[in-house]
Amino acid sequence: MPKLPITTYTIGSYPMYPTSTSNTPRIEIPANNNSNIKIIITEATPSESDIPHGKHVCETNHTYNGRITPSKSSNALPAIEAVEIPSSNTRNIYRNIHPDLTNSTISNWNMTERSLLTCDSIYRNEATDFIVPEKDRIRVIVRVRPLNDRELENPKDPSTVLRCEGENSIIAEGGQHNRRFTFDSVFDEASTQEEVFQYSGIKRLVDLAIEGYVATCFAYGQTGSGKTHTMVGPGGAAIFRMDTNYRTNNFGIAPRAISYLFDRLREKTERTNSPYYIRVAYCEIYNEQIRDLIRPENPDPLQVRGSIEDGFFVENLYQTYIETIDELLTILEEGELNRAMASHQLNDMSSRSHAMLSIQIEQDLQGYDDPQEQMTRQGKLTFVDLAGSEKVKASHSKGKQLVETNNINKSLLTLGTCISALSDPRMRNGHVPYRESKLTRLLADSLGGHGITLMLACVSPSILCENESLSTLRYANRAKNIENAPLIKTDSKENVINRLKLEVRKLKDENLELRHKLGGQTNNNLPKLKNRNDLGSQASLRSSGSIEAYERQDTHGRLNGATTQKIRSHHETLARENEKLTRQLYQRDRQQQGQSNGKRVVVVEDEDRIHRTSPPSNRHVVRAYVDPADDEILEYVRRPSYASRYRTVRNRNPHEGSPERRTTIIRRAREQ
Ligand SMILES: Nc1ncnc2c1ncn2[C@@H]1O[C@H](COP(=O)(O)OP(=O)(O)OP(=O)(O)O)[C@@H](O)[C@H]1O
Numbered sequence: 001m002p003k004l005p006i007t008t009y010t011i012g013s014y015p016m017y018p019t020s021t022s023n024t025p026r027i028e029i030p031a032n033n034n035s036n037i038k039i040i041i042t043e044a045t046p047s048e049s050d051i052p053h054g055k056h057v058c059e060t061n062h063t064y065n066g067r068i069t070p071s072k073s074s075n076a077l078p079a080i081e082a083v084e085i086p087s088s089n090t091r092n093i094y095r096n097i098h099p100d101l102t103n104s105t106i107s108n109w110n111m112t113e114r115s116l117l118t119c120d121s122i123y124r125n126e127a128t129d130f131i132v133p134e135k136d137r138i139r140v141i142v143r144v145r146p147l148n149d150r151e152l153e154n155p156k157d158p159s160t161v162l163r164c165e166g167e168n169s170i171i172a173e174g175g176q177h178n179r180r181f182t183f184d185s186v187f188d189e190a191s192t193q194e195e196v197f198q199y200s201g202i203k204r205l206v207d208l209a210i211e212g213y214v215a216t217c218f219a220y221g222q223t224g225s226g227k228t229h230t231m232v233g234p235g236g237a238a239i240f241r242m243d244t245n246y247r248t249n250n251f252g253i254a255p256r257a258i259s260y261l262f263d264r265l266r267e268k269t270e271r272t273n274s275p276y277y278i279r280v281a282y283c284e285i286y287n288e289q290i291r292d293l294i295r296p297e298n299p300d301p302l303q304v305r306g307s308i309e310d311g312f313f314v315e316n317l318y319q320t321y322i323e324t325i326d327e328l329l330t331i332l333e334e335g336e337l338n339r340a341m342a343s344h345q346l347n348d349m350s351s352r353s354h355a356m357l358s359i360q361i362e363q364d365l366q367g368y369d370d371p372q373e374q375m376t377r378q379g380k381l382t383f384v385d386l387a388g389s390e391k392v393k394a395s396h397s398k399g400k401q402l403v404e405t406n407n408i409n410k411s412l413l414t415l416g417t418c419i420s421a422l423s424d425p426r427m428r429n430g431h432v433p434y435r436e437s438k439l440t441r442l443l444a445d446s447l448g449g450h451g452i453t454l455m456l457a458c459v460s461p462s463i464l465c466e467n468e469s470l471s472t473l474r475y476a477n478r479a480k481n482i483e484n485a486p487l488i489k490t491d492s493k494e495n496v497i498n499r500l501k502l503e504v505r506k507l508k509d510e511n512l513e514l515r516h517k518l519g520g521q522t523n524n525n526l527p528k529l530k531n532r533n534d535l536g537s538q539a540s541l542r543s544s545g546s547i548e549a550y551e552r553q554d555t556h557g558r559l560n561g562a563t564t565q566k567i568r569s570h571h572e573t574l575a576r577e578n579e580k581l582t583r584q585l586y587q588r589d590r591q592q593q594g595q596s597n598g599k600r601v602v603v604v605e606d607e608d609r610i611h612r613t614s615p616p617s618n619r620h621v622v623r624a625y626v627d628p629a630d631d632e633i634l635e636y637v638r639r640p641s642y643a644s645r646y647r648t649v650r651n652r653n654p655h656e657g658s659p660e661r662r663t664t665i666i667r668r669a670r671e672q
Contacts, residue, residue: 135483138446138453139184139201140476142170144461145226146189151462160461162469164188167199172470174463181473183480189461196230197256201454206261208452209361209381210268210276212488216382216446217253220415220475221458222468223350223388228252230456231385236336236351253456254357254383255329261359261381262325277568279360280328281319282335284353285438287407292318293335293355295579297586304441309491311449312434312441319360319503320579321572332357340404351387352404354411354439358382364493364564374493376564384443386412389468411437416475422448423478447479450487455479493564500567507574514581518588602626602669626669633662 144162161174170186172179185199197203205215219227228236233252265276282293283302290302295318305315322328340352361379387408414437421432434444446453457476459469591601604626626633 136452136486138455138479138482138484140455140457140480141185141187141196141200142181142183142457142459142473142476143187143191143196143226143230144170144189144459145229147460147462148224151460151464154462154464159463161463161466162459162461170473172466172473174466179470181477183457183476193230193233193250193252193256196456197253197260200253200456202253202257203260205452205454206257206264206381208486209359209379210261210264212363212377212379212490213486214380214382214445214451214489215453216384216443216451217257217454217456218384218386218443218446219456219458220386221388221472222460222465223390225388225458225460225465225469225472227388227456227458228351228385230458231383232332232336236339254332257381257383258325258328258332258359261361262328265361274363274365275565277321277362277564278323278328279319279321279362280331281314281317281358281360282331282356283314283317284335284339284355285411285442286340286353287404288411288438290314290317290438291353293338294318294320294331295582296338297582304438306441311445314442318575318578320575321568323572328359350390351385352401352408354387354408355385356382356442357384362496362568365490375490376493376496378489378491378496380489382446386415386439391468411439414440415443418443418447419475419479419482423481425481428482446484448482449484451484452486453482453484497564497567500564500571504567504571504574507571507578511574511578511581514578514585518581518585602628602672604665604668604672626666628666628669628672631666633665 144164147160161172163171163173164186165171165180166186168182168184168186170181170183172181184201187196187199202217205217209215217231219231221227229252231252231254233250233255265278269275280294284291284293290304292298292302298318300316302317303315304312306312320331322331335355335357339355359381361381363377365375365377387404389409389412390405414433417436418432418434418440421427421430428448432448434440434447440447445451455476457472457479459465459472461469587603591603
C-alpha cells in the first residue's frame with residue numbers, strides 16, 4: 001500500500017515546566033497538501049542527563065495521531081511526546097495538546113527538519129509506535145523466500161503453498177482448508193532486504209535499546225528457510241566479501257540495524273553531548289555447549305549462570321568495547337566465519353549452531369531525584385540467528401552432523417514448548433521449561449520477561465516444505481500472544497565501575513599468564529614477558545592511570561566524569577591485548593604441534609581477493625600453516641584486510657582456497 005510521504009520535524013528541547021501562558025510565541029507548523037507532518041520530540045527533558053533511572057518524564061520518539069496523552073510513567077508532568085498532524089492545512093500545534101497542557105507555554109522550542117528516513121512507519125500496516133506499554137507483546141514478522149533451484153526442479157510439483165495477501169496476512173493453501181495467519185508484517189518472495197529493514201520494526205528495537213531496554217531480534221524457521229540471509233545477508237560472512245556498502249545491496253537486517261544504531265547515537269551525542277559506550281559479545285550454542293565467537297581459541301566451554309539482577313547470562317563471555325561501526329561489523333563477519341557450518345541436502349551453507357550477537361549500549365546519567373546519584377543506563381540489542389530445525393530423512397545427516405541435528409532439534413523443541421506455554425494465558429504463570437536448554441535460558445528475558453522482542457519467522461513457499469512452513473507459522477502465530485513487561489536497565493555508576501574493575505583485573509591476570517606461556521617459547525618474534533610493570537603497556541597509551549586513579553572524585557564527592565570513560569578505555573586496551581596474546585599463543589601451539597608430528601611448519605601470509613577486481617576493502621589476508629616438505633597446507637585462516645582490529649578466525653578447512661592460491665602459498669613457504 002503506498003504511503004503518504006511524511007515530513008518529520010524534531011523538537012530538540014523545550015522548557016521542562018509550563019511557564020506563563022499568555023503572549024508566548026506559538027509555533028506554526030507548515031504543511032503542504034501532499035504530506036503528513038509528524039513532530040517528534042526527541043528530548044523530553046532539558047538535558048539527557050536528567051532522565052532518571054526508570055522514570056522517564058516521557059518516552060521519546062513517540063507519535064500519536066493528532067493528540068497527546070500523558071505518559072503513564074510520569075507523575076510530574078504530562079508527557080509531551082509527539083504530535084502527528086495528518087492535515088493538509090497549516091495547523092497550530094496547540095490544538096493537539098493534552099488538555100492539561102493547554103495554554104502552557106511551549107516557547108523556545110527549537111525545531112529542525114529531520115530526515116525522512118527515521119521514525120517512519122515501523123510496520124507497513126501500522127503507524128509509528130515507539131511507546132512502550134507496561135505489557136508489550138512480541139512482534140512477529142514473516143518472510144517468505146523465493147523457491148530455490150532444488151524446489152523449482154522438483155519433478156513432483158514445483159508449486160508453492162504459501163500466498164501473501166496484503167501487508168500482514170499469509171495464507172497456507174493446500175489440504176482441505178486454506179488457513180490464514182495474520183502477523184505484524186508479512187514479506188513475500190519479492191521483498192528486498194531494505195524493505196524488511198524498513199518495515200520489520202527493527203528500528204523501533206534499536207531506538208528502544210538506546211533508551212535502555214533489552215531488545216532482541218531472533219530469526220526462526222526450518223533449515224534453508226532464509227534466516228541467515230535475512231539476518232546477515234546471503235551466505236552469512238560471504239556477504240562481506242560481495243558487498244562493500246553495508247547500508248545497501250544485499251546486507252541483512254543486522255548490519256543495517258548496526259548502521260542505523262551508529263547514526264542514531266551520533267545524532268544523539270551531538271545533541272546531548274553525552275557519550276555512549278558500546279560493548280560487544282558474540283557466542284554460539286553448538287551441541288549444547290557455548291563457544292565464544294570473538295575469541296574462538298578459548299578452549300573452555302562457557303556456562304550459563306543466573307542471577308536475580310541479570311537473569312540468565314553467559315559467564316566469562318568475552319566482551320569488548322568498540323568505537324566504530326567497522327569494528328562491530330568486523331566482529332559480526334569474523335564471528336560468522338567462526339560459526340559452525342556444514343553442507344547438507346537442504347542447504348549448502350547450513351548454520352549448525354544458534355548464534356547470539358549482543359551489543360550493549362551504555363550511557364552515564366545523573367540521577368533525577370538526586371543529582372548526586374549517578375547511574376549507568378545499559379540498553380542491549382541482541383541478534384539471534386537460530387540454527388534451523390531439520391528432518392533427518394530430508395537432510396540425510398549422518399555422524400557428526402546427525403549429533404548436531406539432534407541437538408538443534410532438541411533445543412528448538414524446548415523453545416517451541418516455551419512459546420506454547422507462554423502464549424497460553426492459562427499456562428503462562430505456571431511452569432515454563434526455560435531451564436531445559438541453554439537457548440531458552442538465554443532467551444528467557446526476551447520471551448515473557450522484561451525485554452522487547454521481534455521474531456523473524458522465515459519460511460519456504462515450496463510444497464516440499466509444506467509441513468515445516470506450517471509448523472513455523474503456527475509457532476509464530478503463538479508467539480504473537482507472548483507478553484513481556486519491558487523495563488529499562490540501569491545500574492548505579494559505582495556498581496558498573498566495580499564490575500569493570502573486576503574485569504580489568506581478570507584481563508590483566510589472564511594477560512600475565514598468557515605472556516608467561518609465550519615467554520617460555522623460543523621464537524624471538526613473539527613477545528616476552530619482561531616484568532609485571534610491562535603489563536598493560538599498551539593500555540598506558542590510552543589510559544595513564546592505575547585502577548586507583550579511576551576512583552578520583554570531584555569536589556562534591558561525585559565520581560569524576562572521566563572515571564568510567566577511563567576504565568572502559570583501559571578495559572578495551574587490555575581486551576585487545578588479550579586477543580593478540582591468545583592468537584600468538586595459538587599460532588605458537590599450532591607450530592609446535594606440527595613440529596611434534598615431524599612437520600616443519602611455516603606461516604605464510606598472503607592477500608586474497610575473491611574477484612580480481614574486488615576493491616581493497618574486500619580483500620582478505622590469508623594465513624596458512626604449511627609443511628613445505630609435504631606440499632601440505634595444514635591450516636588456513638582468513639581475515640578481512642579492512643578490519644581495523646586484528647582478530648582471530650577459527651581454523652578453516654586446509655583445502656580451502658583456489659588451486660592457484662594454494663600453489664602460490666606452498667611456493668612461498670618453500671622460499672622461507
Ligand atoms: N529472501 C531470499 N531471497 C533470495 N535468496 C534467499 C532468500 N532467503 C534465503 N535465500 C537463499 O536460500 C539459501 C538458504 O538460506 P539461509 O542459509 O539463510 O537459510 P537458513 O534458514 O539460515 O538455514 P540454516 O538453518 O540451515 O542455517 C541461501 O542460499 C540464501 O541466500
